[in-house]
Amino acid sequence: MAGSAPPHRPQALLLATGLLAFAAGLVVASFAGFRDFLPELLRGARVTVTVALGGAVVAVAAALTAGLLRLYGPRPLRWLATAYIETFRGTSALVQLFWLFFVLPHFGITLGPMAVGITALGLNIGAYGAEVVRGAIGAVPRGQWEAARALNLSQAQTLRRIVLPQALVAMIPPWGNFLIELLKATSLVSLITLADLSFKAQQINQNTLRTAEVFGLVLLMYLALSTLITLGMRALERRAARGLRRGRAA
Amino acid sequence: MTPIWDGDYAREILPILAEASLITVQATLMGFALALVLGLLFAAGRLYGPPGLRLAFGAVVEFIRSTPLLIQIFFLYYVMPDFGLTLDALPTGVLALGLHYGAYCAEVYRAGLDNVPKGQWEASIALNLSPWNTFRRIILPQAIPPVVPALGNYLVALFKETPLLSVIAVLELMQTAKILGSESFQYTEPITLVGLFFLAFSLVSAALIQRLERHLNRRPGRQRTP
Amino acid sequence: MTTDTPDHAAVTAPMVRFERVSKRYGELTVLDGLDLDIAPHEKVAIIGPSGSGKTTVLRMLMTLERIDEGVIWVDGEPLTHRRRGEQLVPADAAHLRRMRGHIGMVFQHFNLFPHMSALRNCMEAPVTVLGLRPDEARERAGELLAMVGLSDKLDHYPSQLSGGQQQRVAIARALAMRPKVMLFDEVTSALDPELCGEVLSVIRSLGAQHQLTMLMVTHQMGFAREFADRVCFFDAGKIAEQGPAQAFFENPQSERTRQFLRAVMEAV
Numbered sequence: 036m037a038g039s040a041p042p043h044r045p046q047a048l049l050l051a052t053g054l055l056a057f058a059a060g061l062v063v064a065s066f067a068g069f070r071d072f073l074p075e076l077l078r079g080a081r082v083t084v085t086v087a088l089g090g091a092v093v094a095v096a097a098a099l100t101a102g103l104l105r106l107y108g109p110r111p112l113r114w115l116a117t118a119y120i121e122t123f124r125g126t127s128a129l130v131q132l133f134w135l136f137f138v139l140p141h142f143g144i145t146l147g148p149m150a151v152g153i154t155a156l157g158l159n160i161g162a163y164g165a166e167v168v169r170g171a172i173g174a175v176p177r178g179q180w181e182a183a184r185a186l187n188l189s190q191a192q193t194l195r196r197i198v199l200p201q202a203l204v205a206m207i208p209p210w211g212n213f214l215i216e217l218l219k220a221t222s223l224v225s226l227i228t229l230a231d232l233s234f235k236a237q238q239i240n241q242n243t244l245r246t247a248e249v250f251g252l253v254l255l256m257y258l259a260l261s262t263l264i265t266l267g268m269r270a271l272e273r274r275a276a277r278g279l280r281r282g283r284a285a
Numbered sequence: 286m287t288p289i290w291d292g293d294y295a296r297e298i299l300p301i302l303a304e305a306s307l308i309t310v311q312a313t314l315m316g317f318a319l320a321l322v323l324g325l326l327f328a329a330g331r332l333y334g335p336p337g338l339r340l341a342f343g344a345v346v347e348f349i350r351s352t353p354l355l356i357q358i359f360f361l362y363y364v365m366p367d368f369g370l371t372l373d374a375l376p377t378g379v380l381a382l383g384l385h386y387g388a389y390c391a392e393v394y395r396a397g398l399d400n401v402p403k404g405q406w407e408a409s410i411a412l413n414l415s416p417w418n419t420f421r422r423i424i425l426p427q428a429i430p431p432v433v434p435a436l437g438n439y440l441v442a443l444f445k446e447t448p449l450l451s452v453i454a455v456l457e458l459m460q461t462a463k464i465l466g467s468e469s470f471q472y473t474e475p476i477t478l479v480g481l482f483f484l485a486f487s488l489v490s491a492a493l494i495q496r497l498e499r500h501l502n503r504r505p506g507r508q509r510t511p
Numbered sequence: 512m513t514t515d516t517p518d519h520a521a522v523t524a525p526m527v528r529f530e531r532v533s534k535r536y537g538e539l540t541v542l543d544g545l546d547l548d549i550a551p552h553e554k555v556a557i558i559g560p561s562g563s564g565k566t567t568v569l570r571m572l573m574t575l576e577r578i579d580e581g582v583i584w585v586d587g588e589p590l591t592h593r594r595r596g597e598q599l600v601p602a603d604a605a606h607l608r609r610m611r612g613h614i615g616m617v618f619q620h621f622n623l624f625p626h627m628s629a630l631r632n633c634m635e636a637p638v639t640v641l642g643l644r645p646d647e648a649r650e651r652a653g654e655l656l657a658m659v660g661l662s663d664k665l666d667h668y669p670s671q672l673s674g675g676q677q678q679r680v681a682i683a684r685a686l687a688m689r690p691k692v693m694l695f696d697e698v699t700s701a702l703d704p705e706l707c708g709e710v711l712s713v714i715r716s717l718g719a720q721h722q723l724t725m726l727m728v729t730h731q732m733g734f735a736r737e738f739a740d741r742v743c744f745f746d747a748g749k750i751a752e753q754g755p756a757q758a759f760f761e762n763p764q765s766e767r768t769r770q771f772l773r774a775v776m777e778a779v
Contacts, residue, residue: 055344121484121488122484124487125483125484125487125488126445126480126483126484126487127445127446127448127483129445129446129448129449129459130445130448130459130476130479130480130483131480133459133462133463133476134476134477134480137463137466137472137476138472138473138476138477141289141472141473142289176622178618178620178621178622179622179624181575181618181622182618182622182623182624182681183636184573184574184575184611185573185575185611185614185615185616185618185685186615186635186636186640186684186685186688187608187611187612187636187640187688188635188636188639188640189608189640192639192640196635196639197624197635200626201625201626204626215350215351218353219351219352219353219354220353221353222353222354222355222356223355223449225355226452233353233355233356236356236359237359240359240363246359246360246363246364246367247360247363247364247367250356250359250360250363250364251360251364253356254348254352254356254357254360257351257352257353257356258348258351258352261351261352262351
């Protein structure tokens with residue numbers, strides 16, 4: 036799991052790999068033999084996407100909450116947010132998944148594998164996201180706060196209408212990386228019996244022993260999904276940054 | 286309802302977990318060593334190689350970073366024998382970790398190398414140093430120290446992903462915990478202990494990395510603005 | 512140390528009064544027992560070397576900084592304190608917000624909101640703070656932007672405007688809140704020299720047409736001379752000399768003032 040946000044992926048290379056993945060996927064899948072297990076894999080892919088989307092929602096909510104609490108919350112809540120962030124960043128997604136799946140039932144709460152997957156992975160990524168939220172809000176220039184105060188806006192109004200909109204735009208690139216990490220982490224839910232893409236891959240491999248083909252195809256499918264995420268975030272960033280550019284005019 | 290925490294049981298399994306942690310540490314260190322070497326290779330290839338190599342390495346790195354480690358582990362374990370290379374579970378796992386995190390380290394190295402001013406290369410050429418010597422004695426020593434914290438973060442991340450090796454039957458920490466749990470039906474203690482172990486390791490490494498960063502940046506001429 | 516106070520201050524109650532105000536940053540005393548009265552509609556230029564405390568004066572008036580000693584009064588009411596019976600106690604956040612509405616400020620680095628157009632920049636505070644209806648706020652903003660000569664740039668974003676244009680938007684934005692006192696903190700220092708003129712002419716017409724009290728920290732000596740009513744020269748946290756603008760520049764009384772003016776004129 037990447038700790039710090041990796042640098043922006045070069046555009047041309049990205050497009051090349053994405054298209055390559057898609058084309059290769061199609062070619063490979065159109066081989067007569069693959070028709071057997073492609074439907075199964077697609078069913079698994081649907082589960083993967085569901086977990087990823089659900090996890091993304093949880094992650095964003097958790098990150099915004101924890102990040103804002105750490106910045107502006109009362110002391111006990113700030114401590115709680117810090118504890119959440121440190122715990123979920125300090126232990127691996129797998130440990131968290133297993134803990135929610137195996138240990139939580141002993142406390143009376145039994146969640147199904149899908150709920151466990153979405154919660155654990157969402158909270159995991161959210162913990163990393165919280166730091167990005169903090170950083171992005173902190174990176175908004177102090178002059179913005181001062182100008183808002185000079186206009187007699189309250190702290191809450193300033194945060195909501197002036198600072199947060201600017202911070203959200205700055206957050207989009209790191210969040211793109213986090214969402215890809217989330218997508219990759221969904222493969223772990225195969226270890227708690229959820230029939231996602233990775234689970235199906237293992238299953239089909241055991242049944243047909245056509246290992247290279249199955250796993251190769253699955254890798255390409257993940258690559259295609261990753262590319263979709265990156266392209267989506269790029270588009271989002273372009274739209275959100277309309278008018279809001281870095282640097283000042285002369 | 287059974288008590289939440291069985292202290293006796295926890296004490297009982299501690300030595301078993303400790304022994305399994307050796308495997309975890311082994312896999313971590315060997316995997317990371319491989320990642321450091323491969324990463325440098327990828328980065329150097331992408332920065333200084335011919336266009337074909339640059340594209341190839343770039344594609345490989347992107348591919349590895351965009352796909353799950355779990356599948357990569359399976360792929361290596363099941364597919365490599367088809368190509369004549371049969372390794373045991375642990376070496377395969379180390380190879381998978383090394384490749385995966387090598388791709389991440391490659392990006393880190395690239396950033397570090399990019400940050401060395403062009404003037405350094407030019408001065409070396411003017412002094413008639415060979416490219417290899419320039420790279421080894423001038424560029425690399427300037428490129429590495431700023432990125433050590435980032436590399437350190439990946440070490441911690443790698444450590445936390447060693448449990449994935451359990452899917453190819455490497456008896457590391459998490460797998461051992463699961464087995465203990467399934468035997469005694471008491472999952473709370475083993476999994477929590479493993480979780481705490483990871484947490485402790487993470488927090489300690491984070492502190493150590495911070496100190497390392499401060500130490501490395503305390504060179505004469507490297508003034509940090511107060 | 513001369514302290515010429517202009518005539519009209521003795522007749523009418525001051526719009527702004529600094530009463531023995533001090534400000535310290537740790538060991539450093541930035542302002543030392545400052546006494547300063549600004550009359551209604553008066554235009555005061557504050558000049559001096561950096562570190563002399565002149566920007567701090569503005570920032571404290573705008574409640575961007577807290578004072579350590581003394582009281583600041585605005586239009587007869589205490590700003591930094593509030594009345595409790597016969598006494599003055601340090602102001603709480605609610606009181607500060609109430610009083611802050613009387614003051615407006617234009618910053619050296621504009622500080623426009625980059626994610627809003629010029630028009631929305633000027634509408635934001637009237638709607639959010641004063642509770643104006645959006646169409647009312649839009650009308651007011653449009654008028655002010657026209658007054659500063661930017662009626663064709665209403666929908667432009669700050670990144671699409673030159674420095675001079677951005678600063679003019681900043682002036683319109685501050686005026687939209689109808690303050691009684693306008694503060695200008697080195698508003699041309701971050702501009703290319705040829706863009707200063709447009710900003711200064713806006714300030715000039717503001718002074719002529721509107722009955723605003725204006726406090727300007729500036730390095731533009733020529734502008735201060737012809738526009739300001741009074742000039743205060745700050746040095747080391749105190750007013751070293753002040754007087755009517757013309758007299759001040761033509762006949763500076765203290766050696767320190769003369770030294771400063773010489774250095775500044777030479778730099779032009």
